[in-house]
């Protein structure tokens with residue numbers, strides 16, 4: 001009875017049967033074709049993401065891989081980086097150079113256009129590989145419209161925030177007009193992304209999404225130059241610091257550009273201990289209306305013995321790294 005049933009089955013799996021052997025050969029051929037097609041698609045994608053225009057983009061999806069970005073074991077021989085915390089009065093403005101690449105992060109209020117552009121020209125800047133508008137407040141983006149107009153910019157980053165958070169300000173309008181007019185491509189910041197600028201890695205620690213206001217929707221980046229690192233907090237306050245800490249990122253950095261001009265709403269003690277910086281830069285205006293940097297912050301830094309520099313007292317601060325050591329100079 002059983003034998004009879006088996007004989008009636010049309011595709012009985014028997015290697016001695018010629019039909020079965022043909023079927024197996026066909027399946028094997030299909031698998032080979034599928035693997036060939038998939039690998040060529042993968043190669044094409046890799047080509048797309050490494051055109052080198054704004055550094056090689058590689059993504060580490062830190063959240064889905066369950067941890068912090070992998071530490072970079074390779075320490076390139078010839079990495080170098082400079083961080084210039086510009087004296088833009090009450091606001092933020094920074095110029096960063098990594099090898100031959102130039103990055104500008106914010107440029108203070110509108111009235112600083114000339115100072116920032118002249119400073120960049122003095123440094124020999126012609127092309128800016130990336131402009132980061134950390135968030136839409138005028139004390140950060142105000143001077144950027146002229147920077148965009150004056151230099152050849154390869155791309156700009158700005159956090160994506162809900163429509164109702166976007167300020168109805170002249171600074172924002174001018175900035176958007178400038179990037180539109182010069183057709184500067186928008187680069188979406190994404191938490192966990194890593195960019196390479198001549199061997200210096202830029203990690204996006206927070207893309208600003210999920211912030212309750214513009215300050216806590218700041219783009220936060222960490223630069224790693226060989227053994228040295230720089231964490232730039234824009235106007236992030238404690239809620240955004242907590243978001244980063246919750247991700248388990250490696251916060252330890254040699255230099256910290258302190259959050260929100262030294263406001264006591266930023267730089268929680270736990271966060272500062274995790275960063276454990278050698279130097280801190282505070283960008284704030286002389287006798288500013290907000291009392292930045294706040295007394296509590298200054299007291300905490302003194303207590304922990306962390307050396308800090310204020311743009312209102314020493315003007316522009318320049319940190320230089322050769323991948324091993326950092327030197328600091330100030331304009332006065």
Ligand SMILES: [Zn+2]
Nearest residue numbers: 091137139235
């Ligand atoms: Zn600000």
